[in-house]
Amino acid sequence: xxxxxxxxxxxxxxxxxxxxxxxxxxxxxxxxxxxxxxxxxxxxxxxxxxxxxxxxxxxxxxxxxxxxxxxxxxxxxxxxxxxxxxxxxxxxxxxxxxxxxxxxxxxxxxxxxxxxxxxxxxxxxxxxxxxxxxxxxxxxxxxxxxxxxxxxxxxxxxxxxxxxxxxxxxxxxxxxxxxxxxxxxxxxxxxxxxxxxxxxxxxxxxxxxxxxxxxxxxxxxxxxxxxxxxxxxxxxxxxxxxxxxxxxxxxxxxxxxxxxxxxxxxxxxxxxxxxxxxxxxxxxxxxxxxxxxxxxxxxxxxxxxxxxxxxxxxxxxxxxxxxxxxxxxxxxxxxxxxxxxxx
Amino acid sequence: xxxxxxxxxxxxxxxxxxxxxxxxxxxxxxxxxxxxxxxxxxxxxxxxxxxxxxxxxxxxxxxxxxxxxxxxxxxxxxxxxxxxxxxxxxxxxxxxxxxxxxxxxxxxxxxxxxxxxxxxxxxxxxxxxxxxxxxxxxxxxxxxxxxxxxxxxxxxxxxxxxxxxxxxxxxxxxxxxxxxxxxxxxxxxxxxxxxxxxxxxxxxxxxxxxxxxxxxxxxxxxxxxxxxxxxxxxxxxxxxxxxxxxxxxxxxxxxxxxxxxxxxxxxxx
Numbered sequence: 276x277x278x279x280x281x282x283x284x285x286x287x288x289x290x291x292x293x294x295x296x297x298x299x300x301x302x303x304x305x306x307x308x309x310x311x312x313x314x315x316x317x318x319x320x321x322x323x324x325x326x327x328x329x330x331x332x333x334x335x336x337x338x339x340x341x342x343x344x345x346x347x348x349x350x351x352x353x354x355x356x357x358x359x360x361x362x363x364x365x366x367x368x369x370x371x372x373x374x375x376x377x378x379x380x381x382x383x384x385x386x387x388x389x390x391x392x393x394x395x396x397x398x399x400x401x402x403x404x405x406x407x408x409x410x411x412x413x414x415x416x417x418x419x420x421x422x423x424x425x426x427x428x429x430x431x432x433x434x435x436x437x438x439x440x441x442x443x444x445x446x447x448x449x450x451x452x453x454x455x456x457x458x459x460x461x462x463x464x465x466x467x468x469x470x471x472x473x474x475x476x477x478x479x480x481x482x483x484x485x486x487x488x489x490x491x492x493x494x495x496x497x498x499x500x501x502x503x504x505x506x507x508x509x510x511x512x513x514x515x516x517x518x519x520x521x522x523x524x525x526x527x528x529x530x531x532x533x534x535x536x537x538x539x540x541x542x543x544x545x546x547x548x549x550x551x552x553x554x555x556x557x558x559x560x561x562x563x564x565x566x567x568x569x570x571x572x573x574x575x576x577x578x579x580x581x582x583x584x585x586x587x588x589x590x591x592x593x594x595x596x597x598x599x600x601x602x603x604x605x606x607x608x609x610x611x612x613x614x615x616x617x618x
Numbered sequence: 619x620x621x622x623x624x625x626x627x628x629x630x631x632x633x634x635x636x637x638x639x640x641x642x643x644x645x646x647x648x649x650x651x652x653x654x655x656x657x658x659x660x661x662x663x664x665x666x667x668x669x670x671x672x673x674x675x676x677x678x679x680x681x682x683x684x685x686x687x688x689x690x691x692x693x694x695x696x697x698x699x700x701x702x703x704x705x706x707x708x709x710x711x712x713x714x715x716x717x718x719x720x721x722x723x724x725x726x727x728x729x730x731x732x733x734x735x736x737x738x739x740x741x742x743x744x745x746x747x748x749x750x751x752x753x754x755x756x757x758x759x760x761x762x763x764x765x766x767x768x769x770x771x772x773x774x775x776x777x778x779x780x781x782x783x784x785x786x787x788x789x790x791x792x793x794x795x796x797x798x799x800x801x802x803x804x805x806x807x808x809x810x811x812x813x814x815x816x817x818x819x820x821x822x823x824x825x826x827x828x829x830x831x832x833x834x835x836x837x838x839x840x841x842x843x844x845x846x847x848x849x850x851x852x853x854x855x856x857x858x859x860x861x862x863x864x865x866x867x868x869x870x871x872x873x874x875x876x877x878x879x880x881x882x883x884x885x886x887x
Contacts, residue, residue, distance in 0.1 A: 319791070322794075323795075324795070343800075345795075350795050357789055359793075359807055370793070370806075371798075410796065414796055414797055
């Protein structure tokens with residue numbers, strides 16, 4: 276288990292500010308944050324590469340705050356793999372291993388056994404990352420720190436690497452702290468999510484809880500929410516609350532709505548778009564005009580204008596084709612009260 | 619869209635600039651290469667045969683090469699950690715350290731010799747202490763090594779610092795998380811990756827040390843190294859006697875540089 280308390284670490288004009296985070300043994304934690312939020316600084320401070328200027332870090336009850344990196348029992352994989360160019364693949368993997376058997380086992384675990392005879396310069400981006408993972412696993416460290424490990428890979432390789440990593444983490448089992456700016460990656464991998472912004476943690480918790488209940492507008496933005504409305508609660512009743520934003524009134528579940536909420540968040544994927552009004556269980560239903568349709572692979576992003584308020588919906592590209600949506604078309608958009616998160 | 623006339627005038631201006639740059643470069647290169655080239659051409663054959671027949675010249679060249687090798691080894695041993703510090707760490711007094719490193723490059727070498735004399739003479743505190751330990755510096759090969767190290771050390775530290783700085787520090791970080799302490803990470807990762815640059819720095823340092831005259835002539839006129847022997851023969855017998863010694867010294871100093879360049883070309887190919 277990793278227990279971080281009030282951690283501070285400086286890096287030029289940037290500093291981590293009183294970061295506290297618990298990661299259980301064998302848990303996969305994802306630290307989600309934008310570029311410059313302090314994700315790499317956090318990992319490097321856990322690894323001992325950067326000095327903590329305040330706070331404590333403990334692994335399995337042992338305070339390692341002032342231990343050198345080699346005595347912390349952690350291994351780290353960077354986005355740019357940093358394979359040692361003067362060593363071949365086998366020597367890279369064996370670098371921190373106790374013996375050849377450990378190196379061989381790690382190579383097999385990471386799916387890099389077929390690469391052992393290769394020169395590192397001949398490897399593709401995905402292969403390099405597998406070797407970097409095998410090299411970290413070969414140390415038999417129980418804690419793995421991953422700094423945007425898929426950032427340099429194309430989507431198919433990223434998906435394959437993700438599967439490999441999750442599989443390895445569960446089989447060993449390893450405690451993982453993985454930092455990324457990619458919300459989809461976090462959603463696919465994380466048992467626990469921590470939102471890091473400008474050197475401070477905004478929110479931590481089990482992944483489903485954090486996705487369901489962002490504590491602030493910034494947290495919702497980091498979680499990829501496309502629709503964030505400023506406003507106020509104007510009414511309650513029948514288990515629902517009414518939240519007014521401009522000329523729109525949104526309905527949300529009263530049980531999950533904090534007193535004095537100032538913002539409502541609706542994920543674009545929760546919004547249903549239709550050509551005609553239909554009777555349904557959705558408590559929120561509006562009429563708007565299409566202002567743009569953008570296709571992004573299997574999905575289409577539909578931007579609507581509803582009485583002067585912009586609204587973004589994400590539907591499948593095939594649905595967008597069937598609806599034949601064009602700029603200026605009038606459409607009906609609806610979503611459930613459970614899809615509205617007030618914060 | 620630019621008119622063809624403008625294009626042509628740009629083209630003319632560009633070609634004029636190229637010709638002027640090539641002319642300036644040629645003048646400088648000739649100025650650098652001609653004196654050394656003519657010295658080797660005039661005295662090269664006599665120098666080469668002198669190496670076989672002239673015992674005094676052979677002894678002087680061996681002393682120069684041996685002292686330069688020891689000086690380079692000492693400078694590399696002490697200078698590599700300093701180069702690592704300068705490349706990797708920002709620390710208070712760093713600018714002062716760099717200024718100290720520049721000193722030998724900025725002062726005339728006979729003045730450097732006088733400074734060493736002041737410090738290492740028998741009646742000076744450090745020289746006296748060393749003498750008490752049985753180590754005489756002035757007028758001995760030890761003094762020659764000291765003078766060579768003094769003038770050549772900045773070249774090594776500068777080259778090694780650049781070579782180390784070119785190695786991404788994250789290789790060291792990864793090595794640390796893979797179980798290495800700082801020294802092992804340097805030895806197993808940084809040193810091999812910076813090795814070629816450090817070796818190049820050592821070769822240049824050696825060449826500079828073997829060619830040193832100004833500081834050595836003050837600290838140790840005897841035993842005579844090749845540069846002092848060339849000067850001695852010039853002042854005693856004239857240029858004809860000095861030429862073979864000078865040519866032999868130039869050849870010896872150039873050999874490692876030529877080998878280094880050849881190795882680089884081979885690797886690039």
